[in-house]
Amino acid sequence: xxxxxxxxxxxxxxxxxxxxxxxxxxxxxxxxxxxxxxxxxxxxxxxxxxxxxxxxxxxxxxxxxxxxxxxxxxxxxxxxxxxxxxxxxxxxxxxxxxxxxxxxxxxxxxxxxxxxxxxxxxxxx
Numbered sequence: 001x002x003x004x005x006x007x008x009x010x011x012x013x014x015x016x017x018x019x020x021x022x023x024x025x026x027x028x029x030x031x032x033x034x035x036x037x038x039x040x041x042x043x044x045x046x047x048x049x050x051x052x053x054x055x056x057x058x059x060x061x062x063x064x065x066x067x068x069x070x071x072x073x074x075x076x077x078x079x080x081x082x083x084x085x086x087x088x089x090x091x092x093x094x095x096x097x098x099x100x101x102x103x104x105x106x107x108x109x110x111x112x113x114x115x116x117x118x119x120x121x122x123x124x125x
Contacts (some may be wrong), residue, residue, distance in 0.1 A: 002026045002114045004095050009119035012085055016123070020080040022095030022116050033098040034071055034078045038091035038121075045094065050079060054115045062088070092118040 008020040008097035049069035095116040104110030
């Protein structure tokens, strides 16, 4: 089994910075995609940023230019550097690691998702 453990959340003033980390332990799968999601109170969980094993990165519009996603070469640790934080960034942040499996004809037929337990980020003065 795989466990994802997040760290780095907390309370920060507007304009401040935080760095979230998520580390995988347990079975040493090769992960294909890694991502950060966030869920504000009363809202759905939304994708914030993602990175693939090939290095392709995505950032949602609201965080582009402020957040940076990165991973280690082994794709076992995921980080999210968050700068210029604003109150609207307040949410529970979740890391997600995914791996694909399948056949030669359909190598990505099955997707297995693993989630962290969530970590709170509060931006307030």
